[in-house]
Amino acid sequence: GENVEQHPSTLSVQEGDSAVIKCTYSDSASNYFPWYKQELGKRPQLIIDIRSNVGEKKDQRIAVTLNKTAKHFSLHITETQPEDSAVYFCAARPSRGGGADGLTFGKGTHLIIQP
């Protein structure tokens, strides 16, 4: 099965700086890679996703890059703000199930924005 590794486990950055979270996956059949933000006691919320036919996707201050050859993908947050503080999870899903398979999640990165 799929295995997703996520680093770092904790990331502290100054407000206004950029943050980068990296994930690697093991199953070359994976073709869908979402990122979720989870605030304390809340549900995971999708912030951005990328499919394997795309190398990069951007949405305002958030961007995701995908390197299928190396089997890694990264989340980039620019101009960080206090409300960006949360736990971020990467995930991967293989294409074998026609899109029905569940997601395999990384263990999460606790992002702390220092004022």
Add this chain to the structure above:
Amino acid sequence: NAGVTQTPKFRILKIGQSMTLQCAQDMNHNYMYWYRQDPGMGLKLIYYSVGAGITDKGEVPNGYNVSRSTTEDFPLRLELAAPSQTSVYFCASSDGRVNQPQHFGDGTRLSIL
């Protein structure tokens, strides 16, 4: 639309008791999922369903059962609660197209004592 609704929000069980976690979605999604999240960890897939009458095991199915009699509902059953099942349980759904995002409910926080 309410999206994905989970009940109850919190529950404390004694070892050996049984209970059903409820999940309902009003988005007419074919695919539904159950995950568990242990403290400081990512989510792990318990069971999933691609439509009414069809269910399949995920990564950690032992100790759980599911059923899918309607498109809207996907209950998760714990038959003999064990301390290892203390966790936060999230239900999610997505539509039937390939690589569509999963939408999560607010979760059920379950403690087994």
